[in-house]
Amino acid sequence: MLLLSTVHDMTFSLWDHTIRLNLYSSFLVTNAFLPIMRKQKYGRIVSITSAMANFEYEGLGAYSAAKAGLEGLMRTVAIEEKNHGILVNMFDPGNLKTEQNPYGEGEPAMVVAGIVKLATLPADGMNGQVIRANQ
Helix, strand or coil: CCCCECCCCCCHHHHHHHHHHHHHHHHHHHHHHHHHHHHHCCEEEEEECCHHHCCCCCCEHHHHHHHHHHHHHHHHHHHHHHHHCEEEEEEECCCECCCCCCCCCECHHHHHHHHHHHHCCCCCCCCCCEEECCC
8 A cells, every 4th residue: 555644754764665666666677678678679668657746645755756756767768778779658557446556446457458558669659758548
């Protein structure tokens, strides 16, 4: 479940956990696979983002900061790696019902096709974009 905490009341541990889970992990995975993708001159990276990267909601400061950071990171990777045949995009699945969000409105399976579409883009496909499932 997503832990809510105002910035004033947030512990370093909660901040660190949220940033590691939602930003560091994407950096680590991307960094690990870029050499392979560069070698084969092909790759597709799809990161899961959230509308919270651009909106405010009390108690979600760390989560919002992590998702905003993720979008900045992935846009940078998109520019840096395009000439290596690597396309990088972000997918916002919307308000889905998950363990982290038991009050969500949709089922995770309903967004799979959108993620697969980004993961299989042609060489001239979009790059550095955020695609929102509900738009």
